[in-house]
Amino acid sequence: MSTSTNRPLHVMHIFATSGSVPYLTWFAQHAQRDGDVRLSFLVMYHERPAMMDEMPAMGFDCHWIRYDPRQRKRGLLKALPWLWWHMMRARPDVVHGHLFDDTLPGMIAAWFARIRLRIYTRQDSGYHWNYAPRWVFLDRLVARFAHKAVACSNDVRAHIIGKERVDPAKVAMVHHGIPPARYTVRDEATMDRLRRRFGLVGQGPVFGTLARFIPWKGYTHIVDAAHILVQHHPHARFLFCGTGPQEEEIRARVAELGLHDHIIFTGWVDRDDVPSLFGIMDGYLHAADHEPFGFVYAEAMMAGVPVVSTPTGAALDAIEDGVSGILVKERSGKSLAEGVERLLRMDGPLLGRNGRAIALRLFDLEVMYRGYKDLYLGMLQLPGTERRDPATAP
Template sequence: MHVLHTFANNDHVPYLTWFTDRAVQEGDPTYTFLIMYPERPGIMDEMQAKGFKCEWIRYRDSHRKLDMLMALPRLWRYMRKYRPDIVHCNLFDDSVPGLIAAKLAGVKVRVITKQDTGYHYLHAPHWMAVDRFNSRMATHVLAISNESKRFLIHKEGTPEHKITLVHNGIPSEQFTRQDPVVMDRLKQRFGTANKGPIIGTVARFIEWKGYKLILAAAMELVKEHPDALFLLCGSGAEEPEIRTMIEESGLKNNVVLTGWIDRSEMASFYGLLDVYFHAAILEPFGLVYPEAMMNSVPVVSTFTGAAADAIEDGKNGILVTERTGKALAEGVERLLRSDHRSIGIAGRKTALAMYSFDVMWQGTVDLYRNALKPVE
């Protein structure tokens, strides 16, 4: 089975490493990669060292329309050259020319993973027509959560028979290695002594990630928990506004913007937390709270993405249906009044069963094999 992947705007994609490592181990599928990027992507060396073909197509997202058009004939030529059984497009910028090129090249199985459902709907509605076009051009659409699937059906008009649900997954052994030495260093760095409960979140500082809701909830929670500490790990366009909100709301002694934490230290960061807070307004999947769950941190979340699929309210986490600071604060209070350690352990079991890389790998390979059956 020969699968050709297209990617845009990424020089390093952990999933490529995980999938190709497993493919080398299993002996199937064979991969080819077409990477659209401004400069030669470093990941080419890794893929070629594993025996997979990898081609670079110069692409600048700052010249999106022009460079999509320029990429189209090159994508088509490579697809004609390599003649894959399946073309799998992964991001919006590569899927627009990639799916057209695949159809013109005569590739019968064309898969698109919808990683960013909702972004154009909220922030760039003029691109929604192109999202719908992509769904029409694809023969199979991979949804990463039930929320994503519902959006595809009701907002993009994707026929349900085209959609396969495969949750994103991570190699759990890589993301649950807590190091006591690192934890002690992080405790000192963030000033956790004599603080509690410690509540954390990891996300970009952008509106739809819900940071304003988290700060509104923090204002409620410090009334009952004056020593509560909120660790906000992220960066982004809204950071100056968030800093102003922290200052003006009197949360200066309760909120820490952690800055950069190395990926290898994230499991140790989760080990500091009593509660993981997720307040996204719309989230196709969201990988960090499955990571938190795998580290036995009880999660309080809005009803979005992977949380909505995995959490049974009150059993392995807390789901909050009302998107207000007060409702989120009440969710945290409900967790703290319960046996939250048992809830964290139950959440870990759920996350390992649903969101491990093994489950994602098998779901993706099954999609490929089922898609090829009619055309073999």
């Protein structure tokens, strides 16, 4: 890598979102602590995003580009010149996209701005393939404009290489990261409060899932599993933590099956209470049809909760079936119920401890931060991507 400048490495992140993004916040806190990476942010949304206050408070530039996801095609075209303009002004060493709506215009704008290193993280690998196949060609187009595609799990890596035909040499692997201190400490008073709030005193076993109510998160599978399990475990309780467009459909299914005493709709639980929420669970259920990574079950593993999961996302990287969790063979209520029965016959706390050890090794935020920094620096050593001073860059 060129040593012609001693300035910190400048990485510009692009994100199409309305609010704060926890892992970007944690990433920024690490960069602020170490002082060896300068971050800046371009945030695309139709309303002023929370990051406009959050990132400048840590000393990082943040700019807002108006983008309405409800008018997606027009919005992407309008955002592209603004992205290019900000990149030309800032001249970052790296432009890093994260979601499709920011990555498509972001990689094209960065190419026209002649940014030295263009990277994007694939966090929605199966969505277009499964639900909007006409957009898959745009996923492939993004890969052509980028130097690197970062997979957040081996499942994603296999998808973009095998189905989207991205050159394997162009694909790197960096798991998402979670700050361990946040999920390895439980508060007993909070746990007692949550048990009383959800009517769990004297009930059990308790299982939970935290996810939006949307079809591919698999709530229907969990309802079907609960219907099977309560026949043998009449005091079992299932916490459904979230909201979303499918909620009324799921509530109707619960009523139809007579599971209203067993399934508790909690709404969203305060983020600060989530570690203690994990503490009142005997197992965490993950039933998604596809999941590029899966933050919540990684958090549950880090909290020491045994996880029963469908074979998707980072669960395939972290869970050794019967050792650090339970992997079910198919996405169905019957298969999930069988997985839960296996868990109940095993030493659940031991599975939880084994899962925590794996999660701390794979998903520690420090590992993610170091992985991305090493990737940036390694790529910038390649011919044609050497760092230059913005004042002299073409």
